[in-house]
Amino acid sequence: MKKLFFLFAIVLSLGSCSLDDDSEPGYHMEIVPVENFIVPDTFNYLGFHQIKLFYKKPTICHELAGIYFEKHLNVRTVGLQCIVTNSPNCIPYEGELYEVNFNFQVISNETYLFKFYKGKDEDGNNIFEEVEIPVN
Template structure:
C-alpha cells in the first residue's frame, strides 16, 4: 500500500486583470488595394489609463468583411492613473487575397441600448 499526497495553493497575490475593448477613433487606410498587395493600416484610439495595456486587435473575418476593435489588458490596481485624451496609434499589415471590395467595420463603442456601433469603410481592390 502506498499513499500519494497532492496539494496546491492558490496564489491570491497574483495580479488580477481582465480584457477590455477600446473604440477605434480613427482608421487610416489606402483609397484602394491591389490584389496580393500588403498594406499598413493605422488605427488610433484613446488609452483610458496607465493600467490599460495594448494587447492586439479583436479581428473577425467573414468573407470580405473585417470587424476590428482594440483589445487591452486592464490590470486591476488601485493606483491606475487616468489619461485625458491619450490618443494612441497602432498599425497592422493587411494582405489582400480576394478581388472585389473589402469592408472594414471599426468598432466605435455601444449606444444607449448596449448595441454595438461601427464605422464602415469600403476599400475596392483594383
Template sequence: MKNLISILFLAVIAITTFSSCELNDDNTVSYRFELIPTESAVFPESFVVGRTYTIKVYYKRPTSCHFFEGFYYEKSLNVRTIAVQTGIINANNCTELDDEPVEATFDFMATPTNENAYIFKFYKGKDLSGQNVFLEYRVPVVLQ
C-alpha cells in the same frame, strides 16, 4: 532593433506591474481584457491584389492601467470586424487619461475571392440601447 524595443517595453510593464498592482493569492498579477473604442483608422484609397498594407488604427487609453494587447479580428467574406483589445491591470493607483489618440498598426494583404472591395468595421462602442456601434471603411480592390 524592433525586438529589443519590445523586450524593453515588456520589462517596463513587468516592473511597473509588480510594484503597483494587486496580487492574487498565488502572487500573480491580476488583470482582465477589454475591447475599447476605435477613434479612427487610415487606409489607402484602394488595395492592389497581392500587396500587403500597414493599416493605422487610433484609440484612446482610458486609464494608466490599460495596455495594448492586440486586435480582435473576425472575417466573413469581404467584411473584416476589428476591435482594439487592451489588458487592464487591476491596481489601486490607476489614473484616468485624456491624452491624444494612440496609434497601433496591423498588416493586411489584399487577397479577395469574389468581391471588389473590403469593408472594415471597427468597434466604436455601444449606443444608448446597448447595441454595438462601428466605424465603417470601404476600400476597393484593383488589379495592377
C-alpha cells in the same frame, strides 16, 4: 493503466494549486474603440497594405495587448484589445492618441468592408464605422 492514472493525478493536483489566496485574476481583457483610422482608397489584389489605427487609453491601467481582428468572407471587424490591471488606482487617462499599424494582405478581388469598433451606444449595443475598400 497505472501510468495513465498517475499522470491524471499529477495534472489534477497541479491544476488545483494556487500561489495566492485571491480567486480573481489581477487583470482582464477589454476591447477599446478605434478613435480614428487611415486606410487606402483602394487595394491592389494580392498586395500588402498598411492600415493605421488610433486609440486612447481609457485609464492608466490599460495597455495595448493587440489588435482584435475578425473576418467573415470579405468583412473585417477591427478593434483594439487592451489588458487592464484590476486596481483601485485606475484613474482616467487624459493623454494623447496612440497609433498602431498592421499590414493587410488582399486575397480576394472583391470589395472589402471594414467595420471599425467605435464603442457602445446607450443601450449597450456595439457601434461600428464602416468603410468599403474596392480592389483593383
